[in-house]
Amino acid sequence: MANLYLMRSRSDELNTIISTNLLKNYSKIYKNIAIYCPVIYIHRVPVLQGWLEEFNINQTVKSAYGFTFREAMEEFSKDPHNFFNVILEEYEELKRKYDFVLVNSFCEFGILDGFDLSIKLAKNLNTPIAAIINDEDKLIAQKYFDHALDGRNYVLINENFNFEEVQKLKEYDFITPHRFKYELIKQSVKNKKTVVLPESNDERILKAAEILLKSKVVDLILLGDEEKIKQDATRLSLDLSAMQIMNPLNSEYNQEFTSILYEARKSKGMSLEEARKLVQDKTYFGTLLIHTGKADAMVSGASTTTAETIRPALQLIKTKEGISSVSGIFFMGLEDQVLAFADCAVNPSPSAEQLATSAYVSAMTAKSFGLEPRIALLSYSSGDSGKGESVDLVKEALKIAKEKYPELNIDGPMQFDCAYDPKTAAKKMPNSKIAGHANVYIFPDLNAANICYKAVQRTANALAIGPILQGLKKPVNDLSRGCLVDDIVDTVILSAIQAQ
Numbered sequence: 252m253a254n255l256y257l258m259r260s261r262s263d264e265l266n267t268i269i270s271t272n273l274l275k276n277y278s279k280i281y282k283n284i285a286i287y288c289p290v291i292y293i294h295r296v297p298v299l300q301g302w303l304e305e306f307n308i309n310q311t312v313k314s315a316y317g318f319t320f321r322e323a324m325e326e327f328s329k330d331p332h333n334f335f336n337v338i339l340e341e342y343e344e345l346k347r348k349y350d351f352v353l354v355n356s357f358c359e360f361g362i363l364d365g366f367d368l369s370i371k372l373a374k375n376l377n378t379p380i381a382a383i384i385n386d387e388d389k390l391i392a393q394k395y396f397d398h399a400l401d402g403r404n405y406v407l408i409n410e411n412f413n414f415e416e417v418q419k420l421k422e423y424d425f426i427t428p429h430r431f432k433y434e435l436i437k438q439s440v441k442n443k444k445t446v447v448l449p450e451s452n453d454e455r456i457l458k459a460a461e462i463l464l465k466s467k468v469v470d471l472i473l474l475g476d477e478e479k480i481k482q483d484a485t486r487l488s489l490d491l492s493a494m495q496i497m498n499p500l501n502s503e504y505n506q507e508f509t510s511i512l513y514e515a516r517k518s519k520g521m522s523l524e525e526a527r528k529l530v531q532d533k534t535y536f537g538t539l540l541i542h543t544g545k546a547d548a549m550v551s552g553a554s555t556t557t558a559e560t561i562r563p564a565l566q567l568i569k570t571k572e573g574i575s576s577v578s579g580i581f582f583m584g585l586e587d588q589v590l591a592f593a594d595c596a597v598n599p600s601p602s603a604e605q606l607a608t609s610a611y612v613s614a615m616t617a618k619s620f621g622l623e624p625r626i627a628l629l630s631y632s633s634g635d636s637g638k639g640e641s642v643d644l645v646k647e648a649l650k651i652a653k654e655k656y657p658e659l660n661i662d663g664p665m666q667f668d669c670a671y672d673p674k675t676a677a678k679k680m681p682n683s684k685i686a687g688h689a690n691v692y693i694f695p696d697l698n699a700a701n702i703c704y705k706a707v708q709r710t711a712n713a714l715a716i717g718p719i720l721q722g723l724k725k726p727v728n729d730l731s732r733g734c735l736v737d738d739i740v741d742t743v744i745l746s747a748i749q750a751q
């Protein structure tokens with residue numbers, strides 16, 4: 252499978268000449284080629300139609316473009332996420348069907364900058380760029396591309412371009428937040444799971460439930476009074492008719508759940524009466540649905556604290572074999588990469604053993620979501636540069652992790668800049684294979700991790716997906732009380748994948 256992102260110039264004539272030339276060359280190499288214009292000026296649709304006919308491309312005109320210019324401007328200002336998602340989905344559909352896709356970009360995007368958007372799109376599609384650039388603009392364009400693409404794999408062309416040079420370009424491997432989400436959805440539909448949402452009294456949960464039901468990625472169980480949920484759905488104009496609803500106040504499972512909870516917790520002093528009452532609590536009831544295998548995962552916490560949400564799971568579901576403690580990981584979606592931060596949610600002052608466990612389970616979680624883990628144990632010291640109790644703790648954690656999990660790609664202690672940036676790493680820890688290339692970051696305590704993920708989320712406008720609780724036998728995940736509908740949708744999809 253091959254592809255190319257042709258970044259066009261302001262001259263329609265030049266764009267047509269170069270596009271036609273490229274199509275001519277590629278149609279000699281590939282049997283099935285396709286064209287895709289993410290955004291098209293309406294007056295250029297006949298040109299597109301002409302290419303389809305001239306090169307015998309077996310594709311409808313509508314499948315050859317995403318948005319008209321006007322539609323694109325509207326969608327981009329209304330919902331930029333959806334703008335990128337639609338383009339990514341349509342492009343991937345073509346990639347599945349054809350041997351080669353020529354992406355024909357737009358050169359301007361009204362008052363929004365087309366250059367920046369084109370690079371963003373090419374990174375989302377992982378399509379290498381051939382950009383039509385005038386000779387006088389070459390130097391500045393080169394600087395711009397070197398910076399935006401880490402000096403990688405692009406070519407600046409004009410009318411007399413060398414096709415061999417274009418042909419040599421390789422696909423990118425950026426993991427943008429849109430691509431990461433796209434891959435998650437693909438993964439979750441492969442093996443559909445049932446997720447419990449206990450907080451039916453929260454409008455955000457009901458709105459997320461409708462989105463999830465429509466996209467058919469999971470089955471859902473809502474907890475609460477059926478009549479009240481139906482009234483709320485009508486008031487909010489939501490279609491929740493395909494939803495399974497259970498009421499913990501009068502469920503057929505209450506007796507069974509009471510005795511399971513009582514048996515599990517009586518040694519900790521719980522009475523039968525207490526167990527009976529707790530079963531009517533939505534979080535305990537939801538946890539018991541997972542514990543007894545009647546559902547696969549639970550997502551809660553839109554109106555409860557982290558402690559209230561996860562305590563029933565810690566008490567009942569317990570940790571996986573060989574895992575001593577539960578921790579919480581966030582996937583941080585930056586412009587063109589996804590990093591994992593842990594433990595941002597559970598253990599306030601982890602021991603060295605707990606840090607090592609967090610590193611191990613984080614590596615497993617990262618792997619299950621498509622990242623090849625390279626783990627940095629973070630500290631205010633890199634290598635032997637600094638001293639202190641918490642540095643010693645991290646050194647001890649590294650020792651435990653290496654002994655217990657020899658297969659892990661892990662190193663530390665190291666500072667964040669040393670873990671992230673190859674140039675800094677070359678100075679601070681030149682012999683480390685992880686320094687400068689880490690994608691899983693284990694923080695020394697909950698203060699550092701929680702503050703840092705929120706700082707990155709807010710200041711760098713990163714997409715923060717999580718926390719995903721890891722180490723439990725079955726997935727229970729916590730929402731932030733300030734969560735948005737999109738956060739709930741993401742967490743439900745991640746939980747369903749964890750249950751696979």
Ligand code: ACO
Pocket residue numbers: 519557558559561562565566570575576577578595596597598599701717718731
């Ligand atoms: N892993 C596995 N089991 C655990 C863990 C853990 N990390 N922590 C506690 N447990 C178990 C205990 O062993 C105990 O089991 P048992 O009763 O069967 O013996 C049970 O959970 C209850 O333990 P407690 O010590 O009573 O702990 P408590 O319930 O008070 O609190 C909790 C546990 C909720 C995890 C607590 O440590 C906590 O509040 N952590 C901070 C949560 C937080 O505020 N996070 C930040 C916000 S999240 C965000 O911003 C995304």
